Each structure stands twice: as C-alpha cells, then as structure tokens.
Amino acid sequence: MKQWLKSGTPWIWLNGGAVAFCMIMVVGLIGLIAVRGFSHFWPADIAMFNLTQADGQQRTIIGTPVRSQIVPAAVARDSGEPVPESEELVTRHLLKLGNRDVYGQDFSWFLEIFMDEWHYPEDILAIERREWGNFYGQPVALLREGSVISTPTDTDFHEQLQSSVERSLTLFDQIRRLERGEIGRINASLERLRLQERGLAINPLPADEDARERERIAMERAQLDADYAVLRQELDVIYDSTRRDALRMVTAEGTQQDISLAAIVRVTAPNAMSVLQKVGQYFERLWEFLTDEPREANTEGGIFPAIFGTVTMVFVMSIIVTPFGILAAIYLREYAKQGTMTRIIRISVYNLAGVPSIVYGVFGLGFFVYFLGGNIDQLFYEAALPAPTFGTPGLFWASLTLALLTLPIVIVSTEEGLSRIPSTIRQGSLALGATKSETLWKVVVPLATPAMMTGLILAIARAAGEVAPLMLVGVVKLAPTLPVDATFPFIHLERKIMHLGFHIYDVGFQSPNVEAARPLVYATALVLVLLIVVLNLTAISIRNHLRERYRSAGD
Structure with missing residues (x-):
C-alpha cells in the first residue's frame, strides 16, 4: 500500500476523477439550460378539457400543458380549492391559457381531481400576437373589410388564412423599413438642422453669413418636410391596408373575438401538425428568437439587439484595452527601473484585478459619464444641451469601463x-x-504575442459576462435601435445598448410574467455561454496561429 501511494498512481487517479467530475458538471449544466430553454420553442399540443367548478358547473379549458406537480391537499385548500378532506396529496397542472386580454393572466394551475379527460382537437389554433401574448381558440371566419370571405368548412380556409397572414407580415416589414430607414434618416437630418440653427443663436455669425446660413437651413428643412409628407402618405396607405383582414375566433367559453391580422405574428394548428412540420416550426421560432426584437416586456420575441450589443461592446472594449494593456506591460517589464515604485505599481495592478466590478461601474458613471461626457457636451455639443449627448450612459462609456476592468x-x-x-x-x-527598440518590437514582442492573446481571451471572457457595472454606464432594458446603422457617422458610440447578461437579469427578476419569462432565461443564458465560447475560440485560434508562425520562424 505504501509503495502504491509513493508511486503517485492514486494522485493521478484523483486528478483524473476531479477532471471527469468537473466535465460532467459542466456538460450537465449546459444540458439542463439547453433542455429548459430551447424546448420552449417546440410547438406543443393544445389540450381541451372540462373543469368542474366549486358551484358544480363545468367550464371548458383550452391551454398548453407546461408542467405538473404533486402538492399537499392543504396547499390547494389554502388557495381556495374545495379539495375533499379525505385527500392528502393532489396533482395539479400548470397550463398556458393565453388570451390575457380575456382572462387577465397567461398561466393558471388546475387540480387533476376536477378535470375530465383531456382532448386535443385539431381545429384549435395558436395565434402569436405582437401584444397580449398568445390567443388560443377555434376559428369562426376570415374577414376582409368586415365581410366573411372564408370559414373553416371551406377546403382552402387555412391556405387563405396563411396567405393573408404572410401579406400582413410583408406590410409590417414595409412599415418598419420606412419608419427606421427613410423616415429615420429624415428625422436625423431635421435634428441636425435644428442643432445648427440653435448653434447660430448661441454663437451668432456676421449678419450676411447668418442670413445665408439660415436661408440654407430653411431650404433644406422645406425639402425634408416635403419628402416626409410623401413618405407619410405612403405609410398611411400601408397602414390602411393592414386593417383590411381580420380573423374571428371563439374562446373556450364561446365568446367571439375579432383579431386584426396586423397584430398577428404567426398562426399555427399544433394538434394537426406532423412531427416534420413541428420540427420546421421549431427551427423557425428558434431563428426568430435569435434574429428578432423583443416584445411584451422582453418575455416574447427575440434577443438580437442584446446579441448585437454584447458583441459590439466586446469588440470596442478589446480595441481599447489591448494597446493600453500591452504598452503598460512593456513599459513595466522592459523600460521601468525595477525598484520600490515599480513593485508598488505591480501590486496595485494585481489588487485592481480583485476589485468588485460594481466599483468600476460607479467610477465609470462618475468619471466617464458625468465628468468626461459632461465636458465633451459643453465643448462640442453645446447646441444640444440640456439634452446630453455623451454626458449620459452609452456604448462608449460601457466599453471604456469594461476596458478599465x-x-x-x-x-x-x-x-x-x-x-x-x-x-x-x-x-x-x-x-x-x-538597437534596444528594434530588439523589443521586432524580436521580443512578436514572441510574446501568444501571451498577449491569452490576456485578451481572459479579458473577453470576463467582459462578456459582466452585468453589474453595465447597469450604470450604458445598458438598458430595451434599446431596439442598434448602435450601428446607415446614418452618418454609422457607428453611434453615444447610444445605449442591450446586453445578454442584463437581459437575463431583467427577464428573470423584473418580468411581470414569471412563467413566460422562465424558459427565456434559460435560452438567453445558453446563447450567452455559446457567444462567449465563440469569441474565445476565435481568439484562441488567432493565438495558436501566431504561436505556430513565430515558432516556425524561430526554427
């Protein structure tokens, strides 16, 4: 036994077991997040059953089963359910009822002892809306300008319905392109002219120049107003077209409701779909989640602005931190006199790595935003005051704070x-x-490049997952306008952004609809993990390429 212990074999097995245990935990965690999050996009079947109420009457329920649990009967009695005294344990089911504009809530618990057998009628439709969440019910008719053009008894009802929905989606895309494209550029130009005019009032020019400049501004504004009037007329025509079609639905209680197709994102019949159709629908919803904008207080829609904001912020942070960090390290190692002061600086740098991130956020808010941003506004954006340009949290200050971190x-x-x-x-x-300079920059620094890339990899991994400082210096709950667009100067560092980490916090802890937010927390967390992995793998591949390049050069 002693010989076996002295051989070191137990420690090899111990290390191997520890590595295996860590790998199992990591894979298990990622698997749990993936299952809990991405299963949300599967088009689940919609159940229909009769529920016996306390007064003995029956109520028809339509909804998507979410999960079930067994609870003590006392818990059910405390919630007002008339559970018989003979029952000790009862099973209850959580269903997504949708129809929040009808019931006032999306999710509700139902006790199994009061349920009849579940059925899955194929004519039940699931309607995803831009507001008020999903709507579950049975179709009555497809309306056009208030008149019935098709009913479920018609053989081509579903084809006409999908065709009308696709038309509404096309019109919605046209409206969004006009509002954010042409009209957005006109509004930006009008704001630029307003600031120029205010600048003339603050810093007046000679009389002749001032008159000519104001005349130019007036002519440009008149042209922009004329262009806007044309676009506004075109936009009104499209809006009128979106109000043409509507879908008449009936709820489980028999109440009819007309839903404008302009408010509809998707119409599906999950109970009538084949497995292959559900797979196609699953990937369509997953793609929408990754590429669309959030809606309904971030509990529906996509997370693309958060993905874009996270990636943009990491890139800007990398551009800032890399040269400053490398130059500081080169000075400390190659040029600074190695003495007491240098040791104090190194100790300070090591200590800064352990400072809580929220402290950096407070510093960024006070120094970068209020001091630097406020002075920049006073010097270069005086015409825009009191509305701040850089004297408010934004992308640049968030990136600079993370660079400091x-x-x-x-x-x-x-x-x-x-x-x-x-x-x-x-x-x-x-x-x-x-010379010493040539030796440093042509020999030493290229050989140390892999280590520099390692530092950048660690910086990216930490910065992409930070949340606390970003809440103070530029990240907000909803910012659908991206910091990069076709309007000059194209990259808008002063704009606020969304971030995946803050999005997870907001959806998980600030959402008014907890059950709807739960799967999105898991899905967004997995996207953040995968994004960090992709960023790190990219940096690692660059580091390995540089390492092989200089190794072969040295050979």
Whole structure:
C-alpha cells in the first residue's frame, strides 16, 4: 500500500476523477439550460378539457400543458380549492391559457381531481400576437373589410388564412423599413438642422453669413418636410391596408373575438401538425428568437439587439484595452527601473484585478459619464444641451469601463509572456547590432504575442459576462435601435445598448410574467455561454496561429 501511494498512481487517479467530475458538471449544466430553454420553442399540443367548478358547473379549458406537480391537499385548500378532506396529496397542472386580454393572466394551475379527460382537437389554433401574448381558440371566419370571405368548412380556409397572414407580415416589414430607414434618416437630418440653427443663436455669425446660413437651413428643412409628407402618405396607405383582414375566433367559453391580422405574428394548428412540420416550426421560432426584437416586456420575441450589443461592446472594449494593456506591460517589464515604485505599481495592478466590478461601474458613471461626457457636451455639443449627448450612459462609456476592468488581466498576462523570453535572445539581437527598440518590437514582442492573446481571451471572457457595472454606464432594458446603422457617422458610440447578461437579469427578476419569462432565461443564458465560447475560440485560434508562425520562424 505504501509503495502504491509513493508511486503517485492514486494522485493521478484523483486528478483524473476531479477532471471527469468537473466535465460532467459542466456538460450537465449546459444540458439542463439547453433542455429548459430551447424546448420552449417546440410547438406543443393544445389540450381541451372540462373543469368542474366549486358551484358544480363545468367550464371548458383550452391551454398548453407546461408542467405538473404533486402538492399537499392543504396547499390547494389554502388557495381556495374545495379539495375533499379525505385527500392528502393532489396533482395539479400548470397550463398556458393565453388570451390575457380575456382572462387577465397567461398561466393558471388546475387540480387533476376536477378535470375530465383531456382532448386535443385539431381545429384549435395558436395565434402569436405582437401584444397580449398568445390567443388560443377555434376559428369562426376570415374577414376582409368586415365581410366573411372564408370559414373553416371551406377546403382552402387555412391556405387563405396563411396567405393573408404572410401579406400582413410583408406590410409590417414595409412599415418598419420606412419608419427606421427613410423616415429615420429624415428625422436625423431635421435634428441636425435644428442643432445648427440653435448653434447660430448661441454663437451668432456676421449678419450676411447668418442670413445665408439660415436661408440654407430653411431650404433644406422645406425639402425634408416635403419628402416626409410623401413618405407619410405612403405609410398611411400601408397602414390602411393592414386593417383590411381580420380573423374571428371563439374562446373556450364561446365568446367571439375579432383579431386584426396586423397584430398577428404567426398562426399555427399544433394538434394537426406532423412531427416534420413541428420540427420546421421549431427551427423557425428558434431563428426568430435569435434574429428578432423583443416584445411584451422582453418575455416574447427575440434577443438580437442584446446579441448585437454584447458583441459590439466586446469588440470596442478589446480595441481599447489591448494597446493600453500591452504598452503598460512593456513599459513595466522592459523600460521601468525595477525598484520600490515599480513593485508598488505591480501590486496595485494585481489588487485592481480583485476589485468588485460594481466599483468600476460607479467610477465609470462618475468619471466617464458625468465628468468626461459632461465636458465633451459643453465643448462640442453645446447646441444640444440640456439634452446630453455623451454626458449620459452609452456604448462608449460601457466599453471604456469594461476596458478599465479587464486592463489588469491584459497587463499581467503580457508581463508573464515577456518574462518568459530568454535573455539570450535579447543579447543575441543586441550583439548583431540591433538597437534596444528594434530588439523589443521586432524580436521580443512578436514572441510574446501568444501571451498577449491569452490576456485578451481572459479579458473577453470576463467582459462578456459582466452585468453589474453595465447597469450604470450604458445598458438598458430595451434599446431596439442598434448602435450601428446607415446614418452618418454609422457607428453611434453615444447610444445605449442591450446586453445578454442584463437581459437575463431583467427577464428573470423584473418580468411581470414569471412563467413566460422562465424558459427565456434559460435560452438567453445558453446563447450567452455559446457567444462567449465563440469569441474565445476565435481568439484562441488567432493565438495558436501566431504561436505556430513565430515558432516556425524561430526554427
């Protein structure tokens, strides 16, 4: 036994078991998140059953089963359910009823002992709406300008319905393109002219120049107003077209309701769909989740603005932190005199790596936003005051705060890489007649590039997952306008952004509809993990390429 312990074999097995245990936990966690999150997009069947109420009357319920649980009967009695005293445990089912504009809530619990047998009629439709969540019911008629054009008894009812829905979606896309494209550019130009006019009032020009400038502004504004009038007329025509069609539905209680197709995102009949059709619908919803904008207080729709904001912020942060971190490390390692002051600076850098991130957020808000941003507005955007331009949280300040947060990581990694370069390489370069600067930038720094990339990888991994400081310096609950668009200067660093980490926090803890938000928290968390993995793999591949390049050059 002693010989076996001295051989080191137990420690090898212990290390291997620890690695295997960690891998199982990581894979299990990611699997749990994936199952809980991405199963949300599967078009589940819609159940229909009769429920016996406390007064003995029956009520028809239509909804999608979410989950079931067994609870003590006392819990059900506390919620007002007339559970018999003989019952100790009861099973209850959570159903998504939809029809929030009718029932006032999306989800509700029902006790199994009061339910009849569940049925899955094929004529039940699930309607995804832009507001008020889903609507579940049975179709009555397809209306056009108030007149019935098709009923479910017609053989081509579903074809006409899908065709009308696709037409409404096309019109909605046209409206969005006009409002965010042409009309958005006109509004930006009008705002620019307004600021120019206010600038003339603040800093007046000579009389002749002032008159000519105001005349130019008036002519441009008149042209923009004329262009806007044309677009407004076109937009009104499209809006009138969207009100043409409607779908008349009947709820489980028999109440009829007309739903304008302009408010509909998708109409499906899950109970009548084949497995192959459900698979196609699943990937369509998943793609919508990744590429669309959020709606209904972030509990429906997509997360594309959050993905775009996260990636943009990480790229801007990387552009800022990389040169500053590398130059600071090169100075500390290669140029600074190694003494007490240098040691104090290094200790300070190490300590900065352990400072809570919220402290950086408070510093960013006070120094970057209020001090620097406020002074920039006073110097360059005086005409826009009191409305702040850079004196308010935005993309640039969020990226700068994260750059400050990750700066110690880059400095330490770069210093470690520089310290590993053998002194013989430096001496050989100097012996061949190279200056210290040439030795540093042409020999030492290229060999230390993989270590610099390692620091950048660690910085990206930390920055992409930070939430606390971003809440103070630029990330908001909803910012559908992206910081990159076709309006000059194309990249708008002053705009607020959405972030996947803050989106998870908002949906998970601030959502008014907890049950609807639950699967989106898991799905968004998995997207964030995958995004960090992709960013890290990209940086790792670049690092490996540089390592092989300089290794082969050294050979």
